[in-house]
Amino acid sequence: MRPVTAAPKGVLAPGAAAQRFRLGRYLPALESGGDLAAVVEHYWVVAWDLTGQPPYVQRTLPYPAVNLVFERGRTAIYGPMHGIFAYELRGAGRVLGIRFRPAGFRALLGAPLTTLVDRTLALEAVFGAAAEGAEAAVLAAEDDAGMVAAAEPLLRRRLMDVPPMVMEINRLVALVEADRDILRVDDLVARAGLGVRALQRLFADLVGMTPKWVIRRARLHEAAHRLGQGEVVDLTTLAQDLGYFDHAHFTQDFKQVIGQSPSAYREACARKNDSGDKPE
Numbered sequence: 001m002r003p004v005t006a007a008p009k010g011v012l013a014p015g016a017a018a019q020r021f022r023l024g025r026y027l028p029a030l031e032s033g034g035d036l037a038a039v040v041e042h043y044w045v046v047a048w049d050l051t052g053q054p055p056y057v058q059r060t061l062p063y064p065a066v067n068l069v070f071e072r073g074r075t076a077i078y079g080p081m082h083g084i085f086a087y088e089l090r091g092a093g094r095v096l097g098i099r100f101r102p103a104g105f106r107a108l109l110g111a112p113l114t115t116l117v118d119r120t121l122a123l124e125a126v127f128g129a130a131a132e133g134a135e136a137a138v139l140a141a142e143d144d145a146g147m148v149a150a151a152e153p154l155l156r157r158r159l160m161d162v163p164p165m166v167m168e169i170n171r172l173v174a175l176v177e178a179d180r181d182i183l184r185v186d187d188l189v190a191r192a193g194l195g196v197r198a199l200q201r202l203f204a205d206l207v208g209m210t211p212k213w214v215i216r217r218a219r220l221h222e223a224a225h226r227l228g229q230g231e232v233v234d235l236t237t238l239a240q241d242l243g244y245f246d247h248a249h250f251t252q253d254f255k256q257v258i259g260q261s262p263s264a265y266r267e268a269c270a271r272k273n274d275s276g277d278k279p280e
Contacts (some may be wrong), residue, residue, distance in 0.1 A: 016272035039104030079116030103206035113208030183243030
């Protein structure tokens with residue numbers, strides 16, 4: 001399998017996370033059949049062994065995406081989320097996740113993605129009878145590659161032709177994440193060749209979130225990544241780089257979503273990187 005090489009910006013306090021669990025991320029095989037690579041961003045595997053240790057809560061800043069997660073007794077489809085996702089790791093275990101491209105799950109759901117925002121669905125709600133036995137087959141696999149191979153047939157059975165607009169919206173979201181000059185909806189409109197309202201309707205239908213939210217989330221991902229890595233950067237300069245009016249607005253936005261001010265988050269990550277202890 002081809003590993004994802006880019007750092008996972010959504011994992012908060014990445015230094016401590018690396019001490020508690022293994023995260024493997026893999027790109028879909030181009031020859032895997034159908035249009036899986038057009039709708040699946042990547043597969044991810046989290047494996048941990050905290051036997052004899054206290055539970056650990058990992059916090060994640062979600063991307064604008066649907067995740068299908070195979071976990072013993074808790075397998076589900078997780079829609080795009082506005083807030084932080086917190087998950088408690090205890091004992092030993094492993095899960096397989098499938099992160100879809102921002103508009104990718106629309107090709108499987110058959111309904112606007114707004115219906116899935118901040119919600120979870122059982123596999124059967126989307127995949128019907130084909131979901132029976134899927135969890136057991138995936139989790140019985142010996143390694144990461146085996147888990148992915150066991151999950152892919154479920155996707156292929158449901159996947160239909162991928163509409164061109166799904167591909168276009170995926171391209172625009174990727175552009176937002178890559179181009180730091182896209183700071184406002186008007187910036188994205190100029191690159192999309194669509195009107196504001198047309199773009200908003202497409203994002204609501206295919207992504208479930210507004211273009212403004214997607215841009216804001218991308219900027220917060222960048223901020224959390226740079227601060228979590230211990231980058232020495234003036235916070236006022238960082239706020240300006242991310243398109244905020246001033247440092248105060250950046251701090252307010254960051255704290256509202258992450259739960260800590262940028263400076264407190266950076267300090268907490270530094271403490272965890274040094275000691276492995278969970279910050280308060």
